[in-house]
Amino acid sequence: MTLAASSRTDFSEITDNDTRRALFRGAMAKLGAAVNIITTDGPGGRTGFAATAVCSVTDDPPTLLVCLNRSASVYDAVTTNKVLCVNTLNAGHQPLSHLFGGKTPAAERFATADWSVLTTGAPALDDALVSFDCVIENTVSQGTHDVLFCRVVSTATRTEGQALFYFDRAYHAVSG
Numbered sequence: 001m002t003l004a005a006s007s008r009t010d011f012s013e014i015t016d017n018d019t020r021r022a023l024f025r026g027a028m029a030k031l032g033a034a035v036n037i038i039t040t041d042g043p044g045g046r047t048g049f050a051a052t053a054v055c056s057v058t059d060d061p062p063t064l065l066v067c068l069n070r071s072a073s074v075y076d077a078v079t080t081n082k083v084l085c086v087n088t089l090n091a092g093h094q095p096l097s098h099l100f101g102g103k104t105p106a107a108e109r110f111a112t113a114d115w116s117v118l119t120t121g122a123p124a125l126d127d128a129l130v131s132f133d134c135v136i137e138n139t140v141s142q143g144t145h146d147v148l149f150c151r152v153v154s155t156a157t158r159t160e161g162q163a164l165f166y167f168d169r170a171y172h173a174v175s176g
């Protein structure tokens, strides 16, 4: 049995970069993901951004990856500090995701929530579903993004609750 497909795209036939990017984004919109706020602090300053491009790499040593656009305002701070905290959002955090995903100045991004520090000094969101405090150990550049390989040095799992999921260019609440 074959699955019905509403449209098929052969990327090798597409020569226009903008068209290819748009088609890729349209396809990626179907790949839902948890929403996270990635924070950092240190000599490069305190800042953070919203990210869905986060996943587990290996449990030995505990490692996750984060994909960061090099054009983001946070890029210099993250790469200077070499630490970050991945804060996985609950369903009530949609306004926070909007703050950290937009053009809001760094100081204002932190103003509406409560933050603590775990091991590295990167801000941990007090009511995140889970926070992964990390040291950035390796970086690989691919296209517009850096893939940051982050060794987890501590975690905090604080609340039960629904997850904030991003799918089809919209936020959704997901129960466990």
Ligand SMILES: NC(=O)c1ccc[n+]([C@@H]2O[C@H](COP(=O)([O-])OP(=O)(O)OC[C@H]3O[C@@H](n4cnc5c(N)ncnc54)[C@H](O)[C@@H]3O)[C@@H](O)[C@H]2O)c1
Pocket: 024, 025, 026, 028, 029, 052, 053, 067, 069, 101, 144, 169, 170
């Ligand atoms: N990985 C990312 O950098 C990433 C992921 C999600 C959203 N965003 C940003 O958030 C904004 C809104 O996104 P949207 O989902 O509403 O619509 P969209 O059409 O811009 O993106 C659709 C999907 O494509 C992927 N994507 C978007 N921009 C990307 C990029 N520069 N590099 C790699 N993958 C990318 C994501 O999976 C996203 O959910 C955009 O400015 C987008 O760039 C970036």
Ligand SMILES: Cc1cc2c(cc1C)N(C[C@H](O)[C@H](O)[C@H](O)COP(=O)(O)O)c1[nH]c(=O)[nH]c(=O)c1N2
Pocket: 035, 048, 049, 050, 051, 052, 053, 054, 067, 068, 069, 071, 072, 073, 074, 097, 098, 100, 101, 102, 103, 104, 166
């Ligand atoms: C739901 C959602 C998910 C993501 C993003 C946005 C949103 C709304 N953004 C974009 C990122 O948050 C944004 O570029 C930063 O906040 C930087 O913006 P400024 O350059 O500071 O204005 C984003 N950027 C990135 O480099 N990697 C990612 O995985 C994601 N994921």
